[in-house]
Amino acid sequence: MGGGIVLIPALTLLGMDIKQAIAITMVAVIATSSGAASAYVRDRITNLKVGMFLEMFAIVGALAGATITLSAPRRPLFILFGLVLFISWASLFARQGEHWRQAAQPDRVSRWLELHGSYEDRASGEIVRYHATRAYLGGPLMFGVGLVAGLLGIGAGSLKVVILDLVMGLPPKVSTTTSNLIIGVTALAGTSVYLAAGAIDPILAAPVILGVLAGAFVGTRVLVRLTNQTVRRFFLVVLAILGIEMIVRGLRGG
C-alpha cells in the first residue's frame, strides 16, 4: 500500500492546492518505489519481462494523464481521487487470503512474450513456477492505470496489482514486487511532465520527499510488529474516510 493515495488528501487538508499536491506526490512516489525496489531486486522475485512489457503501456498513459491534469478543472480531480480510494479499499477488502492457483495454459500472446518465471518461496523453501496469461488484456489495461497514476500523481499500486493478480494470474509476491518496478518508471514519466510545466517547487517538494522517506523507514519497522490483520483494518478505515472526504470536497467545489 503506497503513500501517494494517503499523502495527497493529507496535503490538501493542510491547505495545499490539489494540483501542486499531485505534482509533488508524484516525485515522492519515485523515492519510495526506488527505495523498496532496492530490496526487492536482490530477492529476485520481480519479473523483469512482465514489468518491461507493461511499462510500455503505463508510461504512455502516465504522460497523457499528467498532461490532462495540468489543464483540468479541480473538482473532477477530487471526485476521481475519491473513486480511486474506494477501488483501493475494495481491492484491499477482496484480497483477504493470499491463496494463489496457477491459471490454465498461457495464451499465445503471453507465450510469445515469454511471460513466465520462478522464484524461491522463503517460507517453504520451495521453487514456485508460474506463467502469466491474458497479456493482451493486461497491456491495454495498464495504459488505463498509467493514465490514472499520471492524472492523480499516485503510484496506483493497488490498481496495478489487480491487473497482475486477477487479469494476468501472477502469484501475489510477483505482482507486488513487479508492480513496484512499474510504479517507479510511471512516476518518472508523470514527474517529468509536471517538472517541465513548472508545477513542482523543489523547496516545497524536498521536505515532503524527505518526510515520506523517513516515514517509510519508520513505517516498515513498526509494521513488522503488527499483525497483517491490524494493518489491513487500519488501512480499510483510513481509505474509507479519505474517500468520503475527497468526494465531498469535489462535490462542494474543493
Add this chain to the structure above:
Amino acid sequence: MHTTTDQRVRGMASLVGYTLLGGVLTSAALMSTGLVWNWASSGRVQGTPPAAGTDLAQIFATFLRQLASGTLQPRPLIYLGLAVLLLTPYLRVAASALYFAVVERNLKYTVFTGFVLAVLTGSLFLR
C-alpha cells in the same frame, strides 16, 4: 556456461539494487543540505516558486555554472537532489536494456526496453 550467466544475473541484480539505494540516499542528502542551507541563509523555510518549468539539462547546467564561479545557491542544490532522484529509475531501465541486449541477447525485449528508455529520455528533456 550456465553458472556464469546465473552469476552475472545475480551480480547485475545486486548492482541495480545498490544503485537504486545509492540514488535515493544521495538525493535525500542533497535535498536536506539544500534545505538547511536555504533556511540558514534566508531564515525562511519557503522560497518563491519557480516562474517556469525546467528540465534535467538546465538543472545540471545551473548547478555546474554556480559551482564553477563559486556562487552556489541552495536552490540549485535542491534541484540537483531532485534530478538525482529522477535519474534513479531511469538508470534502472538503462541497466535492463543492457541486460536484455548483452546478457540475454533477447531482441524482442531489447526493443521493448529501448522503447521505454526512448520515451523516458524524451520526457526528461521535455520543455
